Each structure stands twice: as C-alpha cells, then as structure tokens.
Amino acid sequence: MSQYFRIHADNPQQRLIKQAAQVVSGGGVIALPTDSSYALACRLDDRSAVERLRRIRGIDERQHLSLLVRDLSELATFAMVDNRQFRMIRSVTPGPYVFVLQATKEVPRRLSHPSRKTIGLRVPDHEIVRALIAELGEPLIASTLILPPDDEPLNDPEEIRERLEKQIDLVIDGGACPREPSTVIDLTGATPELIRLGRGPLEPFGLDAPAHSDI
Numbered sequence: 001m002s003q004y005f006r007i008h009a010d011n012p013q014q015r016l017i018k019q020a021a022q023v024v025s026g027g028g029v030i031a032l033p034t035d036s037s038y039a040l041a042c043r044l045d046d047r048s049a050v051e052r053l054r055r056i057r058g059i060d061e062r063q064h065l066s067l068l069v070r071d072l073s074e075l076a077t078f079a080m081v082d083n084r085q086f087r088m089i090r091s092v093t094p095g096p097y098v099f100v101l102q103a104t105k106e107v108p109r110r111l112s113h114p115s116r117k118t119i120g121l122r123v124p125d126h127e128i129v130r131a132l133i134a135e136l137g138e139p140l141i142a143s144t145l146i147l148p149p150d151d152e153p154l155n156d157p158e159e160i161r162e163r164l165e166k167q168i169d170l171v172i173d174g175g176a177c178p179r180e181p182s183t184v185i186d187l188t189g190a191t192p193e194l195i196r197l198g199r200g201p202l203e204p205f206g207l208d209a210p211a212h213s214d215i
Helices: 014-025 048-056 072-078 083-092 127-136 157-164
Strands: 003-006 030-032 039-043 066-068 097-103 118-122 141-146 170-173 183-186 193-196
Touching: 003 014, 014 030, 014 039, 014 127, 014 170, 030 127, 030 157, 039 048, 039 066, 048 141, 072 083, 072 118, 083 097, 127 141, 157 170
Parallel strands: 003 170, 030 170, 066 118, 097 183
Antiparallel strands: 030 039, 039 141, 066 141, 097 118, 183 193
16 A cells, blocks of 8 residues: 655655655655646666556556656756757756657666657656655656546546555655646757647747647
8 A cells, every 4th residue: 555645845844755765765656746747756777666657657668758857957967968959948947848858878778768769858847856856866757647548647646546555655745736747849850849738838949739649
C-alpha cells in the first residue's frame, strides 16, 4: 500500500520532502503534482523503477519519458542545445513545457528514444518538484499521469491513491493541479514542431496548429 504525504504546494515541509526523496532513492515510483497535471516519477538511474512506471502508464520504450530538472543549469548535461534552442527554452521556463532534444551520453540509453536518441526535458514551475529534485541532487524521470484507458490526466490525489495504492510507493498530495498535460515541442529540427498541445502559449515558438501525441 502506498504512503500518502500532504505537502504544502508553495512552502513544502522539508521533513516530508526528505522522506519522499528516501522513497525515490530506494527505488520507489511516486505520484506528484506539477504545474500542469499530476505525474508519475522515479529515480533517473533506476532501471526497475523506470520499467514499472512504463507498465503503470501502459507505454513502451518508443514513448518519451520526461527528464525533470530543477533549472537550466542542468540542461547541457543531458541535452545538446544550440543558442537558438536555448533562447526559446529560457523564454518559457520554468513552465508547463516538455522539450524534445538530442540526448547526450549522460542519458541512459533506455531513457532516450531508441531510434532518434532524443530525450524529453522539462523545467517545472512547482515548488514541491523543485524541492524534491534539490533534495535528491539529481533529476527525476516522469510521465504525465494518464492511466489506460483514460484520455485525461488525473488531478485528484485521493483518486490517485485509490487507483494506484497497490502499484506505486507514494502519493504526494499538493492539492489540485490544472487538469491539462504539458505542451510537448520538438526542437531537434530546423523549426519547432508541436507534438502535443497542452498548457502554455505557442507564440514563443511561432506555432499555432495543434497536434496530438502522448508523453
């Protein structure tokens, strides 16, 4: 049965953040709030936890997982970014965007797209996530909490506990999140490509046409 922590969204209790970090470090898969919807997350280098996360979400290795980083200082460690890409990312972060970028060798192969060697990278604007990443001292791997056969992300932490209490190790209740996924933008080409329409304006990328996918 999963643990359940109520953590203040704007001023996270450090005691509970430390306990949550211990769960993640011990191989746990957790549900936590973000600035878009709730997400499933686990430790970057934990193969079994990542595989468990994929099974819960019902996705295979061809689906990107998002790398949640605390700020842009970690960007170059995990993604190859030129000046144009960096300016675009900086203009909207932290925020509800996932950017598909070329992965560096620091990203485990099982976490990048198997044929394209790309990674989805995100700088979330949520104090609980940032506090947890800071406590861990490393990024989190995450995926929007959409459970099959649903087509919308979960937003109610009580419902998340009810549906996943035997499958995950911790639910962090940070209150309700916007019931909308992050916007996913591929920056690997000459021009930005919209992969999934979610929260956040598209004007900084010169985009206006919606597309549909799932990360």
